[in-house]
Amino acid sequence: MAPKQLNFITGNKNKLIEVEAILGDTVDLQSKSIDLVEIQGTIEEISADKCRRAAEAVQGPVLVEDTCLCFNALKELPGPYIKWFLQALGLEGLNAMLAGFPDKSAQAVCTFAYSEGPGHEPIIFQGRTDGKIVPARGPTNFGWDPIFEYEGKTYAEMDKAEKNKISHRFRALEKLKTWLKSEV
Template sequence: MKEKNGGCFFILTRIFYFMHDSQYAQIRQFTSTVIDTYLYRIPYKKVFDTVFQVQSTDAVPHCFVCVNLRCTLKSVSSYLLTNFVYIIIVVVVFRTINILPSVKATPIFCIYTTALIVASVVKDNILMLLVATMKKVVFVTENEEKYSEAKEILSSHFDVMFKPMSLVEIQGSSEDIVINKCKEAKEKLNVPFFVEDSSLCFNALNGLPGQYVKWFLEALGPSGLYKLVSAYEDKTAYAMCIVGYSDGQSDEIRLFHGRVDGKIVDPSGVHGFGWDACFLPDNSNESFAQMPKAKKCEISHRALALKNMCDAVIRSATGD
């Protein structure tokens, strides 16, 4: 009987390994809670400062490495701990019903199953490990001009990876649009990423076109946007950008705002894109489209929102 059971041994290990049933999910939830409660509270700044020998003056460039590695370690450690618990349960069950042919087969089973787990962890987390060690973050957008600006704005902190992805833009507030984009993108990514939504709000029109400026611009162009307010004495407006950031692991979505006040003018300038030509920021005699790209990336609504995101992630990484 034992010899017959021994012939089924490796088949059964694979069957049990791929059984992602409700019991497995419950174990995963339990071990994830353990990670959150105990391991995730390790003072990572001190650990990584020691490992990387980071001095206080050099802390900022390494902060995103710390955050990304922390997310990576949490994911991998949770996965390994889950499967370790699962292996113990399976071994106990196998021994109880006498499927394992002998006590000697138990370590063989554990080694073989652990090898499968390690291979799966490496495969599933290789992109996350690359992002963590290379200080990269993903910008999910189909707009190459927005990506180009974000890359320049964030260049002193980390590299921005371009991930073109068609995301649904729901009818709702800018915050709702960004949150929905984040949730949709997270279903396809497991690395740190951000999305954004920009609005152009005319005070004379009670905030219109707002978050729907993309469709107004497609229909009217910059000149048409100016004509919308040309009959009004009040031509003031403000540009708003909302960035949604996700670490790719938790369900938390962090929102960051950037706002620039100004007014709508007759379009001028050859730089920029979208409605840049008809927006004149306060305290400036140049529209966004008249400014060199470097200048716009210092003062724009997008720059302010992304810098707020940077500051927040840096504070999280340093524990400040």
């Protein structure tokens, strides 16, 4: 049975705004910022582990999100470690990582994990959007959005409504919405 209220574990206000805009009134979303340890592993392993830890921390239903940027030339790296690569290298450094490769294609990947609460196995909802890595264009206030281009525009150049119709986050949340509706 789908929860009426769900704790979305994030400290990122931009992610919260996007998730609320895409989910609409599907579920009553409550935001909680909890500093969770993140293991190393695959996208799915990291998301499931983070979800288990969050469910224990809040003692109730939780939704966690993990966003990745996967460079195809680098066999999907930096992947789930994009946050650390971006902090260390900046947008120009991420571009420089692909300087020696003709393939600039990439995937934006968003993985949501839901758990009913402690002891319940997380359910994974993943969305992927294919694009390419380009020199930064547009506002630089939301992570790597300025360097990920989809059909001629970077995420940063798109208005929020446009991005929320095609993004990796949208694709993952559409799966979550379908599941939530089927569980009611």
